[in-house]
Amino acid sequence: MHTLEQLRSGALAGTRRLDLACGLTELPGEIFDLADTLEVLNLTGNRLRDLPHQLSQLHKLQVFFASDNDFEVLPEVLGDCPSLQVVGFKANRIAHVPPAALPPALRWLILTDNALSDLPTELGQRPALQKLMLAGNQLTQLPDSLQAAQKLELLRLSANRLTEVPAWLTELPRLSWLALAGNDMGWVCPAGSDLPSIAWPDLTHGPLLGEGASGHIYQVLATDWPHALALKLFKGAVTSDGLPEDELAGCLAAGQHPALTTPVARLTDHPTQAQGLLMPLIPAAHVNLAGPPSLQSCTRDVYPPGFKLSAALALGIARDVADALAHLHQRGVMHGDLYAHNILIDPVHGQARLGDFGAATRLPMEQPELRQSLLALEVRAMGCLLEELGAHSNQASDWDALVRACLSNTPSHRPAMTEIARALRLFCV
Template identity: 80%
Template sequence: MHTLEQLRSGALAGTRRLDLSCGLTEVPDEVFALADTLEVLNLSGNRLRDFPHQLSQLHKLQVLFASDNEFEVLPEVLGDCPALQMVGFKANRIAHVPAASLPPALRWLTLTDNAIGHLPTELGRRPALQKLMLAGNQLTGLPDSLQAAQKLELLRVSANRLGKVPGWLTELPRLSWLALAGNALGWVCPAGSDLPGIAWPDLTHGPLLGEGASGHIHRVLATDWPHALALKLFKGAVTSDGLPEDELAACLAAGQHPSLTTPVARLTDHPTQAQGLLMPLIPAAHINLAGPPSLQSCTRDVYPPGFQLSSSLALGIAHDVAHALAHLHQRGVMHGDLYAHNILMDPVHGQARLGDFGAATRLPGDTPELRQSLLALEVRALGCLLEELALAVQPPSPASAMTPWHHESGTSSTADDSSADAAVQTLQALARACLSDQPRQRPTAVEVAQALQTLKP
């Protein structure tokens, strides 16, 4: 985080990124002196209510964050910023989004946790739009113009007031990650199995294991429970994915599967009535398959430099994730966030587990056609993963040291090369089918899982 003193002294001259969070009520004039270099401007966590017209002078500005401020209207000057691609105004008081506020190069728009009841038609006239995050607003509908958003891949509209799913939504050729829970859709969803309760006083708390958008995860010991558990304690507020209670309901509907990290118990008797889920503790050897998308990649995960997989490991991951997804779809659950960064894997034995149900949606059991058309969108997300796995398969060579991403098979180099080629061809063929621009022509998750069943090493 930078300081006003640094900015005013000229110490930040030539910077490409500026982060200021110091109770600002207006944008300092010195910011505009950075016009020839500034690409990322982060003004989150201030008390801003508007931007001056000089903002358009930042002709190289590509990314603007202004979350946790006091905006009531999305500033129209944003539309005058020629290079601006990513706009983030989470947790303000925005009730109005003028058409003029949408930059022509808009690629990623985050307006989570505001008070927006209507979006302008012009939103569908931004051809680069790829990621749209609108959870926690008051939307009763989406502009029909969005059916022209042919590049839209991720859409979060959880915790709004939508009364129906627009017919065009399931026809979007690239939509892959969708969150719909917490709307008044009138759906009849199958109830999940209830879980046993574990009371807060019966827990012995260990270290913090991690933090996600919706909660903190702690290692805990429970009275009368044979093994250590992971407690996900929900923050209780709307997240970029939706509401904690919808995540909990989806977890209950999902049930148990060896390739899912679903809960085994629910928290009771918390002193502040906070909600929580208790899950099996994943062995320490497991690692995340990838990192989340970056500002540059937008909707695609970021893998470590030099990332490689053996053919057997890649097929094993594909097998486990496809079977986990097939299980969810058969239970009427759309995961909504099928990404490599939500997959934990054992790099030695190749076992993979899909987790994080924050964006999950329970689908209606009484409208099979709608249910299948929504699930077809998520099959495209599976196709993206299969494509990434195929790209990572490389035949072992003496020049490449063994890393956690390699898996020894004890076979000859020729056999390894042949195995790798076959794995790549299989994954590529399945990926192509899943990535079809015609959602109705994609295979189901069950069909993909069946195809991989006979190929798992």
């Protein structure tokens, strides 16, 4: 994080990224001295309500974040920034998006946790749009113009007021990661499994293991439980994927599978009534298969430089994940976030486990055609994963035809996940 003193003294001259969180109510004029180099401007956590017209002087600006501020309208000056591709205004009070506020090169728009009831038609006229994050608003419908967003790959619509899925949505050729939970669709959804409960006072708390968008994960010991567990304690607020209660419902509907990280017990009697789930503790040897997408990659995970897998390990990961997804799909659950960064692998023994149900959607049991068309979107995400596994091993040529089928631009032509799992079991290393 930078300081105003650094900015005003000229110490940041030539910088490509500026991060300022210091109670700003207006932009310091010295920011415009960086016009010839500044590419990323992060003003999250201030008290801004508007932006000056001079913002367009930042002609190299590609990324602008202003989450946790006081905006009620998305500023129109954003649309005047010629190079701007990523716009993030999470957790403001935005109720209106003027068409002029949408930059012509827009790739990634984050308006999570605001007060939007509608969106402008012009949103569908941004041909580069790949990622659209709208969870936690008051949307009752989407503009039909979005059917022209042929590059849209990730869409977060959880915790809104949608009553139906637009017919064109499941025909988008590249849509792969979709979250719909927390809308009043009137669906009859799969029920969750019954789980035992463990009371908060019966836990002995160990170290913090990690933190995600929806909660913290701790190592714990439970009275009368034979081994250590992982406790996911939900934060209780809307996340980029949706609401904690929808994640919990998705976890419970998922049931048990050896390649899924799903709960074994519920938490009760927390002193602040926080919700929590207890899960098996993953052995320390497991590592994340990849890192999450970057600002540059937008929708694709990032692997370490020179990362390589043996053909046997790549195939083992693919088989485990396909089996886990086939299990979910048969239970009427769309994972919604099938990414390598949500897969833990044992690099020695080859076991893979899929976790993070924050974007999971329980699908309608009484509408088989709609359920099938939504699950076909996730098949494309599986195709992306197979493509990545192939690129980092010498497995690519062996399953090239399967990858092409999964990535078909016509969703109805893609194989079902059970077919993918069956095909992968037939491959030889």
